[in-house]
Amino acid sequence: MDDFVIGIDLGTTNSCVCVYLNGKLKILENSDGGRITPSFIFFTSLQETIVGEHAKRMSSGKPDHGIYEVKRLVGRKFSDAYLQKNLQYLPFKVKSDSQGDPLIIIPQRNRTLEKTPQQLCAIILQKLKADAEAKLGQVINKVVITVPAYFNVTQREVTLAAAKEAGFTVLKLLNEPTAAALCYYFDNDCNQTNHSLVYDLGGGTFDVAILKRSPNNIEIVGVDGDTQLGGHDFDNLIVNYVCEELIKEYNYDPRADKDSLRRLHNKCEDAKKALSAVQQTVITLIGFVQNHSCVQIPFTREQFENIANELFRKSISIVDCCMKNCGISKASIKEVILSGGSTRIPKIQKMISDYFDGKALNKFVSPDECVAEGAALQAALLSKNAKQSISKIYLADVVPLSLGTADFVNKMEFIIKRNQRLPTNCCGTDWTGLNNQQTSMTFKIYEGERLNAKRNRFVGQLTLTNITPAPPGECKVKFYMNIDENGILSIKAEELYKNNIKELTINYARGNCSDSEVKNTLLDAEINKEEDICFERFVKLQGYLIKYCVAVMYNLDNKKMADTLRSVYELCQETKSSAENLEMHQVKRVEELTTSIKLQCEPYVTYHNFNAMPILL
Template sequence: MEGEAKGNGCAIGIDLGTTYSCVGVWQHGRVEIVANDQGNRTTPSCVAFTDTERLIGEGAHNQGVRNSSNTVFDVKRLIGRNFTDPTVQSDAKHWPFEMTGGDDDKPKITVSFRGIKKEFSPEEISAMVLLKMKETAEAYLGTAITDAVVTVPAYFNGSQRQATKDAGAIAGLNVMRIINEPTAAAIAYSMEQKWSDTEAQKPERVVLIYDLGGGTLDVSLVVIKKGVLEVKATTGDTHLGGEDWTNHMVDHFISEFKKKNSCERDISCDKKALRRLRNSCERAKRMLSSQTHTVVEVDALFEGIDFYSTITRARFEQMNVGLFSKCMEPVERCLVDAKMDKTKVDEIVLVGGSTRILRVRQLLRDFFGGKEPCTDINGDEAIAHGAAVQAAILTGDKKHDILLHLIDVVPLSQGIGVNGGVMSVVIPRNTPIPTTRKKNFVTIKDNQTSMNLDVYEGERGMIKDNCLRGKFKLSGIALAPKGVTTVDVLFHMDQDGILNVSAEEKESGQKNKVTITNDVGRFSMEDIERMVREAEEYKAVDEELKKKAQARNDIESYIYTMRNTTIKKLQESADGATKWLQNKELDTAEINDKKKELEAAYTKLYLSTI
């Protein structure tokens, strides 16, 4: 987990989700989950662009059908990935917005904003969602916020973590720490759980956190004991979530529509139709968690043809059997990594909206011999809850010592690329942090004068399948036949997940080191600064539009008051002002000046009648 210096003052915790995001803050001795301007405690991770404005959250989500090609969602599935990544290409088939690959193979999202084609990186879109959460907290607290803890899936690699941190910087946030989502959920669980007398007497409790959200699955095994919350193992799938179930339903009904209506063209070529069908499938998926069957119905779906179909829970489960089988693989792997028998697990805690799918709960229940999963904590808010607690601790709140001893693990193996493109692991995954590990490497040529050390992370045997984190060179090593000169490589990872790698060849006394901060493939500082400036410009435009909308509302209300008087001149002024307002190019200052003019006229004419 990448970390930075502790912040000062109030800090917030943000769950940046694939489909929904949530923000919490520690206040009055407890966590407050902050509702947005619509009164909802979670906000769609959705951004839309129109001819006049940028919308974030509910506003973006609500106009998604009529403006589908300029409404962006699911960017968490893009962040930190390459455009040519097979998972990115697979997802792109279900997205109505346009996406291209840049010169660096990074995804670029293309939209039309205020009549101009604009390209945004996934980090910039994520920054807009983070900004919405920041502003939501600021409105609640009545003060500016700069410090935050942001959560990511436990199985995010370094590139994805750094990309998330970059998104925070673009949004004007000092991301104090990136923490794993199941770890945040475990913090929330440990704080909120009310132990029975028998449970309280146990020296420790073994808890499996099962976090299935819109786009990712995380599984962590956590041991909770007095003064310590220790993550024993964590694993998951960064590309498995509720969106995949929805995508399968969409594909199924596209095929059914084509068969029923003998259409030559595919619905997927019509972005608006695709979005409407997707919305209906999403509703049907949710309904099947409480009903045995439901309908998928869309009027004039495609080429004026209405679509109506039914789907049973059994059919839904059958069409997604492959996804359900993938749901349990991380559970088995997590227990093996933790060297823990499933009978030792005291509690299975469900987190994430997709754990409401009944088949998922049944699979967990069956795997653990009938043990009923725990649903005591709010699965939609638990991650933000835990992040808010961590944020409070980092800003100096010492009231909850149990959480000051959080022991997390390395989610992915760290190692060096060696001859033949092989990954030589130095720190295996699920090693508790902080940790220090050493490994010896030898020269591969006679009289070799230097050694290139490339640092990778991942679980594959070959470096081409893993993620490059950084590289450095050790020069001036002692001349000798190949295999004789030995270089000691030391990996040290601190509690924030910052990796320092050093190398020493003792005979020559040569040393070198590198701090891995995931600079490989990330934005330059110039890029970050440019995006921050642009984000400020977009924010200023948003604020101006809000002020203009408020000014129009105020003057229209005043015009209504004038029109309802019995004074003919005031009624005529009201009619004239209404026509004047039809000019769309008016700015806020002009509207406010006009309102003052009307107020003066109203006061003068009204007083003359008294």
């Protein structure tokens, strides 16, 4: 029998596991009986590793042994400004490794442990895997894991690597708001095409997605978000408020003491959660301030809303931006779907409802579980196990901007066109070496709609070395681009003459562009159509001139005339160099150089019957 496939929401604050079996969704409880597992790791002095609720409790006594918010470190450099900002709230030590990546330091009895974010994510996933296997009574190897829609490819690749380290084969990385929508759609029939908006605010990240839904199809129309906005940012604001109160009243700042900071963070998180149900609470701090056994700080919902208002408004502005960029009116949104634990905050619910002119919101019974349930549904769609059979709902994402590579005059050769559905089929195009006896070929990858590749966004490059030396235009290389179902771009160059292949995975996920950036790119291409027409004329002439010079030099070398006609050879070198440095507005200069070089070279080209000479079409 084919393996079961489970769904995992690997969250910043909490993680959750779900499976779809025999027509029902089932949350798989952990070994403690909980439906969600805190994304917390505690390393004991005896080198034992504990994950979950017990780890969270134990870290209050030894905060430098308890690691959390790992997801906020994934795929970031140690120098990242946001990572540095978050470090002031984390009680454990983080340093930079030799590559500039973050490395978490955990003290032990006789040594110090050093763990990467990937290794820590793998530990959490190993715990979730073991608990799921215990619940289902069999080995589980296949999984769908959710990630923020705005995770870039570095972050996605770290997640994939961590899952592999934990013993999983990842069938798909599913964007969190898409998972939430899939869960909602599963319980709500659709008889006609309409649009929905998912507002997904979790512990560490915020995503908004607009989806077009028909009876058997979900199409992602647009996404936006902020990987630096979530419940932990609200907690940190409360921490800052309490610290200022303690400084003012007791001349004490707990941020200087990592033990106190960890305990304070827990208290502030509890206060935030309480204020979703009541109008006021008291933050009680026992043993914090010298000569004061108990300090109580009253805190109201209104105070919380005031200090967090800027972040609340930021999330609404992202929603507004996404709506405008997709060209969709508020009236066109039939459903507003909330997911993520932070959507429990009453002020956020009111602001979203007000933005949509009082529209009722679709709230999940458990916003902490809906993303995992969506992942489980996607897992069932990919599973071949008969017990996971599910009616097909097709999820369609598209390439937001065209991708291609620049030729030798920086003309964009479009390979994957915008709005092509993911995953793409492998695309290929033939390239030939420009220069005589060329031994390497570099492909620069760009994203955008402009004909001038330099006007587009540079994504990365691949260099194929050790290619077979050959005359100009004779060594052929096949170039491929592919985007998989996880939104990861792979490129490959293959020399056709021999088995010489170079491959590279490039940092690309929905282009790493927000929908506002996508819209601006399309607008830029539309506004500059005339410029692109001029550029096309320029590079046609420039490319011909460069190829002409290369061909003459090749023939002079091949016919052993380079020494005899040294002045002609050097003139070709100089003209080629000049042509390569010309700009688009210098069309007349290209024409002058072409006329001049042909005047000098054409008699030899004709008399000695030079071959492989270019033709100006």
